Amino acid sequence: MNGHCNGNGSDVATDDFHYNNGFSEVSVKKAVVVPASVHRKEEEEEVQGRLPVLQAAYSSILRELGEDVDRQGLLRTPLRAAKAMQFFTRGYHQTVEGVLNDAIFDEDHNEMVIVKGIDMFSLCEHHLVPFFGKVHIGYIPNKKVVGLSKLARIVEIFSRRLQVQERLTKQIAMGLSNALQPKGVAVVIEASHMCMVMRGVQKMNSRTVTSSMLGIYLEDPKTREEFLSLTQH
């Protein structure tokens, strides 16, 4: 599995974070050799190739749950559920570089930029049940700004995976900071976990809030406070 998998967290970015106080001197590594379009096509074919296996697994699940797999409503459900699950985990096949699409611009701006209220949908890796909420991202550019929708696309890459909310928050922050090398990045996620709402403790109104502060947001409480007050309202 490629390094963007949620594997063991000991990738270069995390080491950089610990040893270099958040920011790597090395610029973003670009994909080499294989043209992006070919790479994407291979990935798509691989994803398609896995569909029958997933379908069979879902048929087995329906049967074991006591349902009648031949009834009209369930006839194509294994295929639909398999495709839906692949959609929910398509972030594994995307990279930050691929998605940023060179939408990084030189701009003499060093004030805070915030994109808040980004809807986020992910899957809890423990129960395979959705959790969803809103992401607020702020960063202070260092002569380079990124296209605003790219922030939402970075959220999509990391959220469309089997996730844990803490890890998701950090990956978004690290992904952005690696791509832009800004002065600071702040990410706050507030989400509702269906594994807590639909089952288990069944607490309807509970929300989980996680945050990741890098660079100047970590060092300077006033900057952090400004971000938090701008995103709460």
Place this chain on the structure above:
Amino acid sequence: MDHSKQTEFTLTDKKDSGDATLVINGHFDGVVKRPPAALQGPAAESGSHRSAQSVTESWKEEHTRSVEDNEVSLPSLAEAYTTILRGLGEDPHRQGLAKTPWRAATAMQFFTKGYQETIIDVLNDAIFDEDHDEMVIVKDIDVFSMCEHHLVPIIGRVHIGYLPNKRVLGLSKLARIVEIYSRRLQVQERLTKQIAVAITEALHPTGVGVIIEATHMCMVMRGVQKMNSKTITSTMLGVFREDPKTRDEFLTLLSCQPAMYNDWQNKVFQSMAEDCVKSGSTHHTS
């Protein structure tokens, strides 16, 4: 294991106690298999004995699952989930995913536990003779179901109203009926109807109205990806269907905003805090 096979029925249920006739017309999906003839005999009797008997005769639902079935099928469910994890390109042996197949399998069994339960078990004889013939509404019942097409959650609220005919139902039993039918692989239209028909068959009220407004994650998280869309379905039976004024009263009472528990709680805490500040002390004043 064929309770969920779609069967088309046209049901008629005539009460002959002299009150308004309750007629359910239309096709029904066969979760409750009930030949119309079964109700002709019991309909002639009166009293709670009739309700129990007709309940027993009405709901010849087959259990598709028992608790033992759950235990037996857990390993194969877990195996299917392991296959899914591998098929998605994940590593099923990494720490976060090591026990996920079992958790996901148990969770899915919980989300479909409606197949293990029947109405009779859940009503628990909580049907009472009460000289009440005004509308009873239980609204904002949280409902969670699974879309049978994509196996993705449906989240919403159910509002139930009924006009009793000398028999009322324990209020929580309405929510329990919702649970039985919602904790299945469902289609919102069918869910609405099943709840309405179940209440009708249990109580033989003058009328029943059920409204569900829900968000379908299959539309929100994938596909068209419309975050704010809501699907609303309703089933009106008996006098709710025939009399527009009754229906109007039901809909109006649903849209009024009585105090929420959370609001009330906040007001209490706020006044307690104000009392503390006024008295200048840090402990509660009475």
